[in-house]
Amino acid sequence: MAGLVLSGSGIKPLPQSLAAPTKRFTHNPSNIILLRSKDPIFSSRTTNLDGFSKWAVRVSAPFRIPSIDEQDLERERISLFDAGSPPPFKLADIRAAIPKHCWVKDPWRSMSYVVRDVAIVLGLAAAAAHLNNWLLWPLYWAAQGTMFWAIFVLGHDCGHGSFSNNPKLNSVVGHLLHSSILVPYHGWRISHRTHHQNHGHVENDESWHPLTEKTFKSLDWMTRTLRFTLPFPMLAYPFYLWNRSPGKSGSHFDPSSDLFVPVEKKDVITSTICWATMLALLFGLNFVVGPIQMLKLYGIPYLINVMWLDFVTYLHHHGHEDKLPWYRGKEWSYLRGGLTTIDRDYGWINNIHHDIGTHVIHHFFPQIPHYHLIEATDAAKPVLGKYYREPKKSTPLPFHLLSELITSLKNDHYVSDTGDVLYYQTDPKLSGKK
Structure with a gap:
């Protein structure tokens, strides 16, 4: 022209x-x-x-x-992509793209992972106690703490019912695995179900959800600083079990907590008894092997496991290079909330912790066994399009994720008290920015 x-x-x-x-x-x-x-x-x-x-x-x-x-x-x-816009596909479209065999649960295969992990845990403990060498203890703590985390993931699968189609088997195995690392199986299972059902919702989500500006500013200086300063956020899980997140109340051990409905009280009492039994066993072992030896064999690996749990859970919902939305009100839906989850690559750890980093499809369909998650994700990618964020490739050990964690803790502090599509805002005092 x-x-x-x-x-x-x-x-x-x-x-x-x-x-x-x-x-x-x-x-x-x-x-x-x-x-x-x-x-x-x-x-x-x-x-x-x-x-x-x-x-x-x-x-x-x-x-x-x-x-x-x-x-x-x-x-x-x-052509900029708006992650907060409603997707052009439905949950049924994602489900239809996943091969049918990915939904099949094989209890024998699931049990084989339990046998493998328990054997490694016992073998590491026996070797460390026998050698009792201060040069080797740090290696033991890192390895055993990671295996405790792997045990947690298998118990987590029991809680979702992806371990097998037998509820009794799921419950027995879940109690044994979670109680061994001081997690109340039913108490956590129920609250984690709430997390999945409300993922991406500012008020209703249960796990590492944002604080509103009003709640954030109501925190005292010490609480606010500890929440966003390493290593303290990576030690939050035991405190969360007792008292949940700021702005919420209730305990995973208390059957009358508002986390649970009356019909679930019996389950919560059962898991609390199992948890208390394990705590008593650990206390008794102090008199057998000594408190220092118990600290080395169990205490420090337990803390490493807690760090893994907080680290992985946080990064599945925070820290992407593009800011991702959170929702409330009519803008929230199960589909849109699930699309804000993030897959992560953990290098060698992927296999050890049962591919829990393949998290997007797990959030949509927690019934899929962990050993089918990678195949299910590959099948769903063409449907998800830009709403799926390809994880950065990891070296054998996922050190690259530490920088993403640090960046997020410096910048992702609270969301607005108003609005239905929200993005994290930054407190200049915590970020160091003027």
Whole structure:
């Protein structure tokens, strides 16, 4: 268009010096001017055979033709993806893309992972107690703490029912695994179910959900600082079990807590008794092997396990390079909330902790066994499109995730008290920014 003049005698090219650019303009096309033949651009007025005057369309040349790079940037700006927009697909579309065999639960295969992990835990403890070498204790703590975390993930699968189709088997195995690392199986299972049912909801989510600005500013300076300063957030899980998150009340050990409905009280009492039995056993072992030895064999690995639990859980819902939305009110839905979860790559740890980093599909369909999550995710990616965020590839050990954790704790502090599509805001005092 920019290189042509439309006149009564047809379309003629402008001089070569004003040839049309090969790319579109980046400014508003308000430079199109409608001229009559009497305007100064014409040397004289002429009349067509039908008696009507000539008209011409003149398109003025742009002041500067943008470079190719500028045009590419403009196209990218126009096509920016809005993670908070409703997706063009439904949950049923994701489900339909996943092969049917991915939903099949094999109790024998599930039990094989339990046998493997328990054997490793016992073997590590026996070797550490036998060698009792201070050069090897740090290696033991790291390895055993990671295995405690793997034990937790298997108990977590029992809680979701993805371990087997037998509720009694799930409950027995879940109690044994979780009680061994001081987790009240039913108390946690129920609150974790609440997390899945309300993922991405500011008020109703249960796990590492945002604080509202009002709640955040109501915290005393010490609580606010500890919540966002390492290593303290990575030690939060035992405190959460007793008293939940700021702004919420209730205990995972108390059957009358508002976490539970009356029909669940018996289950909560059962898991609390199992937890207390394990605590008593550990206390008794102090008199057998000594408190220092128990601290080395169990206490420090337990703390490493807690760090893994908080670390992994936090990064599945925070710390992406693009800010992800949280919802409330009518904007929230199970689908949109689940799309804010994040997959993570943990390198060698992926297999050890049973691919729990493959988290998006797990959040939508927690009934899928962990050994089918990778295949199910690959099948669902074409449906999810840009709503799926490919995890950064890890080295053998996922040290790259530490920087993402630190960045998030410095910037993701609270969300607005109002609005239905929300993004984290930053407290300058905590971030160090002025």
